[in-house]
Amino acid sequence: MRVVIADDSVLLREGLVSLLREAGLEVVGQASNADELMLKVRSYRPDVAIVDIRMPPTHTDEGLRAAAEIRSRYPEVGVLILSQHVEVGMAMRLLAENAQGLGYLLKDRVTDLDDFTSALRRIAGGGSALDPIVVSQLLVRGREGDPLGRITPREREVLELVAEGRSNKAIAERLVISLRAVQKHVTSVFTKLDLPATDDDHRRILAVLAYLRS
């Protein structure tokens, strides 16, 4: 898999590159600001562009704007937005319209190389990756009479992994249970939450997020 990395901190970028190469990924380009990033994406057409949210000159949301531009101009390029902190509001803004080929993760997640590369693969394949912290924050906001209260702990685990953007197969591997068991839990959760059943991972994450934010 070919990736481009944009981060204005040389220290972090070098660390990221070493780790990703260790994991067998091909880092085809590095950028320290949004303009360089656009140039590298245009030239190399990577599978995924890994983008730091804060970049020069204002260190606020340059990365976000670059990510939006990549998604509109090069829809085949997946975008993974990395940040030193993740916010529910930001995740909603990012994923609400179109979660396809998009990820939003804490930078710390890189150290779990297997999980990180599987997230990158999902994004490259048009799937999504949402940081577990965001998902758990969304789930914490329980309300009175919330159907969430009626789901079992196992179902909750499955729901979290669905919200992170994982496929049934990935969930089965992760929880070390059979694919049929995962399908059963998913169906049960979706029924309890009164969500439309779908096999499409992308539609599934949107439905769950829409439910959680409502």
Next chain:
Amino acid sequence: MSSRLAGGGAKRLPILLWPLGVAAELAALYFLIGGGADVTAVDLINRSVGGSFIGCGLIAWQLRPANRTGRLMTAVGFLFLVEPLLTEVDSSIAYTLGQVAANWWAIPFVALVLGFPDGELKSAVDRLLVAGFAFETVVLQLVWIFFLDFPEGKSNVLLISGDAGVADVIDKFQLWMVVAMALALAVVVFERWRRAAPPLRRLLLPAVAGAGTFVVLAIQVLHQLTVDESARATQTALAVALVSVPVAFLLGLLRAQMARGGMANLVVELRRARGSRRLDDALGRALGDPSLVVAYWVPRFGSYVDSDGRPLALPSDGSGRATTLVEHEGRPLAALIHDPSLTYQPDLLEAVCAAADLALEQESLQAELRARLDELAGSRARIVEAGDAERRRLERNLHDGAQQNLLSLAFALRLAEGRIHDDPQAAERMVAEVREGLSRSLEELRELARGIHPAVLDHGLGVALESLASRFEIPVSISLELAERLPEPVEMAAYFVASEALANVTRYAHASRVTMGVSRHDGQALIEVVDDGVGGADDARGSGLRGLADRVEALGGRLQIESPVGGGTRITAEMPCAS
């Protein structure tokens, strides 16, 4: 007091002038009717002009002795009668004098119109016009008479040489001059009326009427110059105007007098006028100027503020607004900013200011209070802003510093983890690097924490200042004269004063040494930081010093910066601390 006494003496003069004026007018009428010729209505009206001016003038003089208007009107009246009376005396000298003084009445009349309502000339143009009329009626008239042959039966005692040609040239010149000056006067008066605030315009109406007679005069003279004969219509109009103008002036004066009746209302309103704007409105109504604004003097700020406590600049000359300063026991209290036409009624202004004295003083204290509240709100807002900016700075420091370092260490540790089996030596080297990196991150976090709250203050201000000085590259000597510890907020403020002052020394001062002193006496803690650098610092130079001032003032203290260019900088903070 001297003007009062003079006023008292002058009071008897108009009474003495009454019989003289009546006698003069009656004599003039008697000569007209007994003259034998046909007497027209216009002749009668013309002959009454003097009496009208004298009568109205004397009444005005008695009612408003301090106002010159009455005296000017009386003078116009008597001078108007000089020519008709002197020409009746059977003497060449008297006749000649009568001709010489025939138009002198125009001088006080011009001054009257331009000076209304207080009788004072307002500008250089006014004075120039009066001088112009004086030149024409006195000097040119005399020169003309030097060359003029009187009609038959009268001899000119001043005749130098009878030369009809020369006399005619001088006469024409005189007449053109009258036309020009009469029109100029009308323009001046009309402009003054147009610029006055609408409520004050009615006050100037008599002056406009007076200016109108000058326009009629100019038309008549123009007609005479072009057609070479007097027009009947303008003669009548001029006569009627001249007779009625003094009445208009008298009524105008009485109306101004009645405006003082508004004073009674003012006193009642002043009792009720509490809260901002009300006093402005009450004074505005009493003076007939709704645009009036009161500016209160705040000694603490050395500037004027409006009734809401907002800073207010007094209008400059030529801005179209006038200012009247109000003092109380010799110190400035307030300033009234008003329409310039109000200055035509100085005694009314004075009376209103005197009546409002107490209310102004009360309201002035209120305005000062509001101004100080504004200042306080500003300082609070700055403290909040400074706090927010500080948080943003801290977040950025953490994000770009410690957080990033720790992340990259985590990455490095993950790399080392992958090598433990294949390349244990490399892994060991990498772990050692991570450990060093962790030490650096810890030091960075300590530095950051010190900026948030200097933990060293727990061990006392002396220890804190010592460690502050030890991190400073220029030698710092510290003298601490404290028997016991200062209250915590004061210690904290003192520490930040020292810290910010040292930071400023590093940034700007180019100093070679610094002295810091902390002492306490009379319930006041004093911290002083003195350097021998280039000076020229002021609190406009950075938010740092302004922020310090806010911090010190929040504790009820004062921050002073003395920094003459080339003379080093002395920053002194004085804060109350109950012992």
